[in-house]
Amino acid sequence: MLLEVKDLTVDYGMVRALKEISFSVNEGEIVTLIGANGAGKTTTLKTISGLLKPVSGEIFFQGKRIDGLPGHQIVRMGVIHVPEGRKPFVDLTVEENLRLGAFTRDSGDISGALERVFKSFPRLRERLHQRAGTLSGGELQMLAMGRGLMAKPKLLMLDEPSMGLAPIMVEEIFSIIKEINQQGTAILLVEQNAFMALQIAHRAYVLETGAIVLAGRADELRDNPKVKAAYLGE
Amino acid sequence: MTYFLQQLINGLQLGFVYALIALGYTMVYGIVRLINFAHGDVFMVGAYLGFFAIASWRLPFPVAIVVAMVGCALLGVLIERLAYKPLRRAPRISSLITAIGVSLFLEYFTSLKFVFGPYFRAYPRPFAVRTYELAGITISNIQIIVFGVALVLMVALTLFVNRTKTGLAMRAVSFDHQTAALMGINVNNVISITFGIGAALAGAGGVLYGIAYPQINPFMGIMPGLKAFVAAVLGGIGIIPGAMLGAVIMGVVEKLTEVYISSTLRDAGAFAILIIVLLVRPSGLLGKKQKEKV
Numbered sequence A: 001m002l003l004e005v006k007d008l009t010v011d012y013g014m015v016r017a018l019k020e021i022s023f024s025v026n027e028g029e030i031v032t033l034i035g036a037n038g039a040g041k042t043t044t045l046k047t048i049s050g051l052l053k054p055v056s057g058e059i060f061f062q063g064k065r066i067d068g069l070p071g072h073q074i075v076r077m078g079v080i081h082v083p084e085g086r087k088p089f090v091d092l093t094v095e096e097n098l099r100l101g102a103f104t105r106d107s108g109d110i111s112g113a114l115e116r117v118f119k120s121f122p123r124l125r126e127r128l129h130q131r132a133g134t135l136s137g138g139e140l141q142m143l144a145m146g147r148g149l150m151a152k153p154k155l156l157m158l159d160e161p162s163m164g165l166a167p168i169m170v171e172e173i174f175s176i177i178k179e180i181n182q183q184g185t186a187i188l189l190v191e192q193n194a195f196m197a198l199q200i201a202h203r204a205y206v207l208e209t210g211a212i213v214l215a216g217r218a219d220e221l222r223d224n225p226k227v228k229a230a231y232l233g234e
Numbered sequence B: 001m002t003y004f005l006q007q008l009i010n011g012l013q014l015g016f017v018y019a020l021i022a023l024g025y026t027m028v029y030g031i032v033r034l035i036n037f038a039h040g041d042v043f044m045v046g047a048y049l050g051f052f053a054i055a056s057w058r059l060p061f062p063v064a065i066v067v068a069m070v071g072c073a074l075l076g077v078l079i080e081r082l083a084y085k086p087l088r089r090a091p092r093i094s095s096l097i098t099a100i101g102v103s104l105f106l107e108y109f110t111s112l113k114f115v116f117g118p119y120f121r122a123y124p125r126p127f128a129v130r131t132y133e134l135a136g137i138t139i140s141n142i143q144i145i146v147f148g149v150a151l152v153l154m155v156a157l158t159l160f161v162n163r164t165k166t167g168l169a170m171r172a173v174s175f176d177h178q179t180a181a182l183m184g185i186n187v188n189n190v191i192s193i194t195f196g197i198g199a200a201l202a203g204a205g206g207v208l209y210g211i212a213y214p215q216i217n218p219f220m221g222i223m224p225g226l227k228a229f230v231a232a233v234l235g236g237i238g239i240i241p242g243a244m245l246g247a248v249i250m251g252v253v254e255k256l257t258e259v260y261i262s263s264t265l266r267d268a269g270a271f272a273i274l275i276i277v278l279l280v281r282p283s284g285l286l287g288k289k290q291k292e293k294v
């Protein structure tokens, strides 16, 4: 098991956002966490990446306990979180953003990593010296994912990569996610777009108001009447 | 005309010293959104460290500057770790009040007899003052040193921030702590480094101030500190070139007010500038028009 989350509970002050959730991601898998607004998806990713401290529960990565570690150490272990809303450094150039993605790596590895990113996102090469703030929404998502790839992730956590994108761009982003996975990176995908997420994922968890209510193989959940009604609009 | 140029140069000299202080204000604000009111007092400590290095320990002048810079860097980091870091998640007013407390502490603690003492001290000049005449304008070797040291430090800072990995990390952290942490940046370290660099520059400024206006006391940091703060706001707080520009303007305006209008209005000029900036262009000369970054 690559990532194991056990009985994780997280509060914001008096508000309980996650109630003893447990799930896992194996090597080579795409696992998706789907759920409506406010279900706790972002909270889950933030807790794994060390931005939030859980009230109770445990998180293991490659068998090592990581809850309680500072965020930068978790990144060093290969857990990379591409945040909701992309969070580009808008005043910096595309190149500087990508270099920040490789912050934990030796400078010698950077040009190779850049080439790897350009293979998935050729458009970033053309925009290299442009301020990130001038990119389009789709390009920003490419930058956010490219920045994540620069760190050579073992586990790439994506928070709503399809948010606000045109359908054709969503297709493109999802096919790239699949490609990244096929090259050996495990993926934890958080999505409201359950339809797309269940198409590329191997397994899925459904989160409702801070608790996991359904879990299983993605193709099984796709046919589950409850999921169909609540998340696929069928 | 020569008189004007002469005063312009004197004003620039003052402005360069202000710039070294203003940079610390602006860098610290950029990274933790805190007006570090103790910064002027760090400048004062730098002046004293230079004083002891030259007068008591008989160190050469360049070494005295390094002593002041290193000493102030350590002091800056210590202040951040002890006073501000525990309050990073507290309401902003808490750290502001703490900053004022640290400022008062530095002023009165160093006034104690066994520390720096409450009296004025004449600053030792490490070398004889020489003046050179150039087309009717007099320039002293002291002025040349002030300009030279300040310029070297400002260029070095600019290169550091724009060309090094740590500089890139500083820019990332000043944009957003959480996202910077997701890049694997140790945000706490970057904040400490920023305080250290800002304090080191103020320390160098203190020594330059000492040799240029050769009298120091434990309260000497208040006025230059305030003016440097105004300079940082004038240039656009959080913006490094803005602090340099704002400080040079402040120095020149102060000097010209003093000689052309009235020396008693000298300090009023600084605060008139602050009020005008806040009214006309609150984000400062180089600041973006939009609201503060998140």
Ligand SMILES: Nc1ncnc2c1ncn2[C@@H]1O[C@H](COP(=O)(O)OP(=O)(O)OP(=O)(O)O)[C@@H](O)[C@H]1O
Pocket: A012, A015, A016, A017, A035, A036, A037, A038, A039, A040, A041, A042, A043, A044, A084, A192
């Ligand atoms: N900073 C915060 N302070 C207080 N409550 C918060 C905070 N952030 C999130 N919450 C609450 O925690 C719950 C879970 O939020 P979270 O952002 O994890 O949801 P989400 O599943 O990512 O939703 P979305 O799909 O809208 O992004 C929500 O009820 C939200 O209101």
Ligand SMILES: [Mg+2]
Pocket: A041, A042, A043, A084, A159
């Ligand atoms: Mg969310």
